Amino acid sequence: MGSAPTITIYLPAPLRTYCAGATQLSIEARTVRGALEELERTQSALYRNICDETGTVRRHLNVFVNADNMRDLEGVDTTLTAGDEVTIVPAVSGG
Amino acid sequence: MADRVVLTIGTKKGVFVADAAKPRRMFSLRGPFGPGIPVYSTLIDTRGTPRLYASSCSPFFGMKVLRSTDMGKSFKETKSAPAFPKDDGRAVANIWSLEPGDGKKELWCGVEPASLFRSHDGGDSWEMVPGISNHEHARKWQPGNGGLCMHTIIRDGNRVHLGISTGGHYLSEDGGETFQASNQGVGAGFAPDPYPEFGQCVHKIARHDEAPGRLYMQNHGGWAEWTGPGGPRPDIGVLRSDDYGHSWRSIAKGLPSDFGFPIVVHPDDADTVYVMPLEPATRACPGGAPAVWRSENGGDSWSRLARGLPKKESYFTILRDAMDIDRLKTPALYFGTTTGQLWIGREGGEKWECLFDSLPPIHNVKVAVV
Numbered sequence: 001m002g003s004a005p006t007i008t009i010y011l012p013a014p015l016r017t018y019c020a021g022a023t024q025l026s027i028e029a030r031t032v033r034g035a036l037e038e039l040e041r042t043q044s045a046l047y048r049n050i051c052d053e054t055g056t057v058r059r060h061l062n063v064f065v066n067a068d069n070m071r072d073l074e075g076v077d078t079t080l081t082a083g084d085e086v087t088i089v090p091a092v093s094g095g
Numbered sequence: 096m097a098d099r100v101v102l103t104i105g106t107k108k109g110v111f112v113a114d115a116a117k118p119r120r121m122f123s124l125r126g127p128f129g130p131g132i133p134v135y136s137t138l139i140d141t142r143g144t145p146r147l148y149a150s151s152c153s154p155f156f157g158m159k160v161l162r163s164t165d166m167g168k169s170f171k172e173t174k175s176a177p178a179f180p181k182d183d184g185r186a187v188a189n190i191w192s193l194e195p196g197d198g199k200k201e202l203w204c205g206v207e208p209a210s211l212f213r214s215h216d217g218g219d220s221w222e223m224v225p226g227i228s229n230h231e232h233a234r235k236w237q238p239g240n241g242g243l244c245m246h247t248i249i250r251d252g253n254r255v256h257l258g259i260s261t262g263g264h265y266l267s268e269d270g271g272e273t274f275q276a277s278n279q280g281v282g283a284g285f286a287p288d289p290y291p292e293f294g295q296c297v298h299k300i301a302r303h304d305e306a307p308g309r310l311y312m313q314n315h316g317g318w319a320e321w322t323g324p325g326g327p328r329p330d331i332g333v334l335r336s337d338d339y340g341h342s343w344r345s346i347a348k349g350l351p352s353d354f355g356f357p358i359v360v361h362p363d364d365a366d367t368v369y370v371m372p373l374e375p376a377t378r379a380c381p382g383g384a385p386a387v388w389r390s391e392n393g394g395d396s397w398s399r400l401a402r403g404l405p406k407k408e409s410y411f412t413i414l415r416d417a418m419d420i421d422r423l424k425t426p427a428l429y430f431g432t433t434t435g436q437l438w439i440g441r442e443g444g445e446k447w448e449c450l451f452d453s454l455p456p457i458h459n460v461k462v463a464v465v
Contacts, residue, residue: 052157053180053183055181056186
């Protein structure tokens with residue numbers, strides 16, 4: 001199996017403090033799950049903000065793969081291809 | 096030399112810090128600290144160099160513990176927050192209590208779902224305490240309206256008292272290695288058995304430091320009219336123990352309601368205890384007229400303290416950790432409301448005055464003389 005595709009993860013402002021101020025990260029991953037596992041390995045503080053200790057993406061966060069919410073695709077098993085943009089966004093709340 | 100009265104105020108939108116010189120005439124307010132999210136627990140840690148702690152519970156990004164080493168001028172996240180082991184299957188949903196442990200840096204922390212954590216380094220790392228977190232009852236506890244929370248941690252040498260809603264009172268006598276449900280005399284209104292072994296909706300437990308055998312409990316009362324299986328359960332809401340929490344008896348007679356959340360003990364007199372009776376349906380003071388009620392004889396009789404408080408049309412709630420008392424010679428009580436008011440009850444609650452009237456909804460009030 002060849003190397004995993006390089007994708008970009010875009011981060012909301014409240015999370016940038018957990019990755020030295022980066023607004024985006026380039027990582028190699030074949031699926032959303034793989035991307036999260038890579039974050040757990042390389043950006044553990046950031047990862048803890050995105051996933052709880054069971055490994056589940058936090059309930060009030062949305063993860064988009066390009067323009068689609070991953071829950072409308074294959075969830076964390078959504079396949080990634082080179083150049084994909086994964087965006088992490090807090091759910092709209094309040095009123 | 097201790098010379099400032101410091102208040103930590105946990106709110107729906109972060110933590111505030113207020114302080115005043117000892118006469119407590121004028122309090123100055125700082126904050127909010129944290130990213131504008133709920134703070135359910137705070138701690139003014141007076142061991143060694145004083146530190147302030149606050150939980151910061153984000154529905155988006157999870158749990159954090161904030162720490163201040165400059166008396167509340169700034170707060171920073173500790174290096175980690177309580178979290179279950181990865182294979183446990185549970186995730187921390189809220190942090191409900193922070194209490195000092197042994198030495199200068201040990202901390203104890205109660206969370207939702209009801210579990211206990213301990214830090215040996217001032218909150219930078221945490222370990223789960225399995226004796227209660229993995230107790231055989233733990234997966235049988237049910238959440239109350241506020242969630243399945245461990246809200247009370249009281250330590251006395253090797254004794255550890257825990258209050259869980261809804262789990263009841265649990266007692267360890269071996270420093271937290273093992274725990275037993277200790278609810279003899281503690282009623283439950285929402286189960287056919289009025290006195291189950293565990294599962295009571297304990298709201299808060301308080302104790303005087305120098306009388307560790309005496310404890311007071313605000314339990315989930317308001318069941319005098321119950322007509323279902325097991326019959327009515329009057330006066331199960333306010334209780335007292337004289338045997339280190341092994342058994343409890345009602346002291347609710349004379350109160351306008353046995354429902355409420357906070358319960359506070361006078362710092363110099365274990366017989367003087369304060370509650371804030373609420374109507375069980377609305378969680379507001381009876382008749383819309385707020386009052387703290389005080390007993391000076393261990394709960395045998397009660398008197399109403401309301402001078403300076405609104406006389407009508409006030410329907411706020413005072414949550415379980417939103418009342419405290421300072422340790423000055425003539426102590427003052429403090430309570431915060433769900434409508435964002437912070438009140439001081441000078442002369443032991445005889446005269447009330449609103450210190451701040453437009454804070455966010457208040458979850459937690461702690462006071463210390465530092």
